[in-house]
Amino acid sequence: MINVVDRVAISVGTEPITRELGLNPAQWGLVLGVFFVGLVPATIATGYLADRHGARRWQLIGATSWSLLTAATTLVNSFGALLVVRFLFGVGEGPGGSVGGRVIANWIPARQRGRTFSMIMVGIQLAPALGVPLIAWIMVELGWRPAFLILGGVGLLWVLAWRVIFTDDPARNRFVGERELAVIQRGITTPEHLRAVPETGLRPDRMRTLAGCFWGMFCTGYLLYFLLTWLPGYFSMARGLDLKQMGVAASLPWLGGVLGVLLGGLLTDRILARTGRFRWARAYPASAALLVSAIGLYICASAVSLPAAIALLALVSFCLGWIGPVLSSVVLDVTWRRAGLFSGVSQALEATAGVVAPVLTGVIVNRSGSFDLAFTIAALVAASGAVAVFGLVRHAGDASTAPERQKESR
Numbered sequence: 001m002i003n004v005v006d007r008v009a010i011s012v013g014t015e016p017i018t019r020e021l022g023l024n025p026a027q028w029g030l031v032l033g034v035f036f037v038g039l040v041p042a043t044i045a046t047g048y049l050a051d052r053h054g055a056r057r058w059q060l061i062g063a064t065s066w067s068l069l070t071a072a073t074t075l076v077n078s079f080g081a082l083l084v085v086r087f088l089f090g091v092g093e094g095p096g097g098s099v100g101g102r103v104i105a106n107w108i109p110a111r112q113r114g115r116t117f118s119m120i121m122v123g124i125q126l127a128p129a130l131g132v133p134l135i136a137w138i139m140v141e142l143g144w145r146p147a148f149l150i151l152g153g154v155g156l157l158w159v160l161a162w163r164v165i166f167t168d169d170p171a172r173n174r175f176v177g178e179r180e181l182a183v184i185q186r187g188i189t190t191p192e193h194l195r196a197v198p199e200t201g202l203r204p205d206r207m208r209t210l211a212g213c214f215w216g217m218f219c220t221g222y223l224l225y226f227l228l229t230w231l232p233g234y235f236s237m238a239r240g241l242d243l244k245q246m247g248v249a250a251s252l253p254w255l256g257g258v259l260g261v262l263l264g265g266l267l268t269d270r271i272l273a274r275t276g277r278f279r280w281a282r283a284y285p286a287s288a289a290l291l292v293s294a295i296g297l298y299i300c301a302s303a304v305s306l307p308a309a310i311a312l313l314a315l316v317s318f319c320l321g322w323i324g325p326v327l328s329s330v331v332l333d334v335t336w337r338r339a340g341l342f343s344g345v346s347q348a349l350e351a352t353a354g355v356v357a358p359v360l361t362g363v364i365v366n367r368s369g370s371f372d373l374a375f376t377i378a379a380l381v382a383a384s385g386a387v388a389v390f391g392l393v394r395h396a397g398d399a400s401t402a403p404e405r406q407k408e409s410r
Helices: 002-012 014-021 025-053 055-075 079-092 095-107 110-142 144-165 178-188 191-196 204-238 243-251 253-275 278-300 306-334 336-368 372-392 402-409
Strands: none
Touching: 002 014, 002 025, 002 055, 002 110, 002 144, 002 204, 002 243, 014 079, 014 144, 014 204, 014 243, 025 055, 025 079, 025 095, 025 204, 025 336, 055 079, 055 095, 055 144, 095 110, 095 178, 095 306, 095 336, 110 144, 110 178, 110 204, 110 243, 110 253, 110 306, 204 243, 204 278, 204 306, 204 336, 204 372, 243 253, 253 278, 253 306, 278 306, 278 372, 306 336, 336 372
16 A cells, blocks of 8 residues: 555646646656656566565565655656656565565465455555545645655655564464464465476466466556556546545545455455356456446546546446456466566566556647547557457466366366
């Protein structure tokens, strides 16, 4: 949650920052997008390093870096300086997603991964739902620079807690009892599980599943970062709301996301446990959610009232929340031994979409003076993701037991 609040704070400050620094929408789109240029390579690299050296160290380094750079945003006084700080901030946030995959692979049995991703990803939705109005209030009362300083301090407090509480190996954690440790070890290190995921190479069916999953993650990332980076600007520029009104309006759609992320992870695990059918548990729900997102965004492009726009965006946010835990579980199901690396790749693809979405949106708004085309493009991206996930995501990897894989093959 802290990770995403720090990301979205820049978007909340769209109006006061662009006014003070004299930035147009195209320049602002570059500011929003350059963060992801730093994030993409850092995400893949830290995922690989977490597999080799453990997640604890790299999350400490990453969280310390991004918190200090959040605070450093208070020092910028030009377009160029802001670009540099946002790029380095993206590098610092690299471990935030990829390292999480390694943590879950070490700690969580396969049958509980969907709900665990939900518990983590709910922070992505709560961050704008709770953080946007709070940050907007701080910016109104104190100014935009003190808001970044406060957020950086909160991140450093979290670093201290992580250092005290977390260990890479559950067996070495003083908070884990013997019974819980036995459940963890049975769920992630059975011989059958290890046979399902070879040490080197992936079978073609698993590669096909990863291809569909990765494109679905890219499309999800495009929608997520389109909304995270430009939703405050949309309500300010297109709807004419002041900073306080925008803070409330931009937070409401994410309440739908909180519900979606909680239900998505829980239900995907339950469907898999009851049916043993991987596609019914993972592929079909994610594909349907992307399709509904496409419809909602397309209608939103022509929504005439503010309540209608908020309701449609809440529906899209619900779907995005649903998709995240499901597709993230697929990656671990298929690539357990290299969970950090492949989680890093999937997160990097999401982040790559984060480069494209804000920059392209900024160019469109700058040239047309409207968000209509930007919403339509987002809808087309979502529709392509629905097709890819439906057609390619098939193999269960290590997510089910042997009898269930026999059911699926029949």
